[in-house]
Amino acid sequence: MSTMVIDQYRFWTEWSEEDGEWVGLCDGFPLVSWVEPDQEAAESGIRAVVAEDIEDLVAEAKPLPKPGVEWPPQTLAPKDPRPQQSAPPSARL
Secondary structure (H helix, E strand, C coil), X not given: CCHHHHCCCCEEEEEECCCCEEEEEECCCCXXXXXXXXXXXXXXXXXXXXXXXXXXXXXXXXXXXXXXXXXXXXXXXXCCCCCCCCCCHHHHC
């Protein structure tokens, strides 16, 4: 797999108080994570599993997730159909 494909995605790690370990995450694959006690291992782990997922999707001729996708996707979060109103200037102080 080309590194250019995987480099389109943003990877990061977050400390999980609940797990007591680092969690590796990727923006295009919001349901995939990798947990390790070491921060660098968590990042390399999430990169490896996403690379495998990309290879599987390509082999199955399925589209790749779009990089930079926010989670949860806006299509899943119900939107309030009412117009948003800003607070009066006196309330903003």
